Amino acid sequence: MLIYFNGKFVKKEMARVSVFDHGLLYGDGVFEGIRSYNCLVFKLKEHIDRLYASAQGISLKIPMNKQQMQKAVIDTLKANRLKDAYIRLVVTRGEGDLGLDPRNCVKPTIFIITDKIALYPQELYKKGLTIVTVPTRRNIPEAINPQIKSLNYLNNILGKIEAINAGVPEAIMLDQSGFVTECTGDNIFMIKNKELMTPPAYAGILNGITRSCVLDLAPQSGLKPKECMMTRFDLFNADEVFLTGSAAEIIPVVKMDSRLIADGKVGPYTLKLIENFRKLTKKEGARYAL
Numbered sequence: 001m002l003i004y005f006n007g008k009f010v011k012k013e014m015a016r017v018s019v020f021d022h023g024l025l026y027g028d029g030v031f032e033g034i035r036s037y038n039c040l041v042f043k044l045k046e047h048i049d050r051l052y053a054s055a056q057g058i059s060l061k062i063p064m065n066k067q068q069m070q071k072a073v074i075d076t077l078k079a080n081r082l083k084d085a086y087i088r089l090v091v092t093r094g095e096g097d098l099g100l101d102p103r104n105c106v107k108p109t110i111f112i113i114t115d116k117i118a119l120y121p122q123e124l125y126k127k128g129l130t131i132v133t134v135p136t137r138r139n140i141p142e143a144i145n146p147q148i149k150s151l152n153y154l155n156n157i158l159g160k161i162e163a164i165n166a167g168v169p170e171a172i173m174l175d176q177s178g179f180v181t182e183c184t185g186d187n188i189f190m191i192k193n194k195e196l197m198t199p200p201a202y203a204g205i206l207n208g209i210t211r212s213c214v215l216d217l218a219p220q221s222g223l224k225p226k227e228c229m230m231t232r233f234d235l236f237n238a239d240e241v242f243l244t245g246s247a248a249e250i251i252p253v254v255k256m257d258s259r260l261i262a263d264g265k266v267g268p269y270t271l272k273l274i275e276n277f278r279k280l281t282k283k284e285g286a287r288y289a290l
């Protein structure tokens with residue numbers, strides 16, 4: 001496996017960051033999780049745009065432009081001869097000293113890992129997930145804005161630990177007032193009376209790229225898209241619930257906090273959206289040849 005590391009390709013064993021890298025010392029950095037499907041990098045431009053927006057959000061200047069970054073992603077896929085892949089793109093503040101001051105870090109560390117995809121088991125897409133609401137609240141946007149996809153994921157990891165302790169794979173995280181925000185690594189949607197609803201970006205969520213695609217797919221799937229605040233009460237009364245993310249794509253939820261959603265079966269609109277989303281991944285993206 002070859003890793004893109006500060007402009008060069010190095011073997012996995014040789015790809016090492018310094019113990020003085022502020023990405024490690026302070027979680028000071030940003031990242032992206034991207035997918036490629038049959039030599040198409042899905043929504044590459046959108047992921048690169050979000051990476052640069054996250055970097056801007058933490059005053060981190062990435063020392064290459066967006067075109068160069070797109071090329072680096074594609075070159076890494078080619079170097080590893082991967083048609084279908086999970087791509088992890090990371091930019092840290094770089095190596096510095098033991099102080100917080102980012103000015104000590106003169107050169108950001110940039111690396112790209114391309115690997116095979118580890119997915120939820122296929123049967124969960126047919127049977128649906130069970131999830132719980134966890135006590136840990138989502139970061140408030142005024143402290144660390146969840147729109148920044150930063151290397152500081154402890155808030156999400158605390159939520160994930162609580163889900164795992166409850167015996168389920170994902171957690172619903174609420175905001176300070178008790179409104180639903182998102183899951184630890186996925187956005188959340190509900191369908192009620194042919195309306196497709198998801199919390200707005202200002203609810204304190206990561207503005208997911210899969211989320212945007214699903215909102216765009218609503219009309220052709222017979223649904224009216226709507227961004228609105230929602231509570232657990234709304235989810236308990238939903239016709240259908242599902243999660244979205246680059247890794248999970250669209251995954252149905254059939255049980256939440258030990259209660260069935262509707263009849264506890266994966267709903268028809270969720271199945272339609274999954275079908276339409278899969279069509280999209282087959283035709284859209286940045287194409288490359290091996």
Ligand code: PXG
Pocket residue numbers: 033034156182183184185186187205206207208209210211244245246247
């Ligand atoms: N919310 C959070 C907090 C996320 O981290 C999403 C929503 C979905 O966003 P996208 O743009 O992917 O639709 C994410 C994304 C991983 C992994 O390795 C995590 C994500 C994406 C890909 C892989 O756990 N999170």
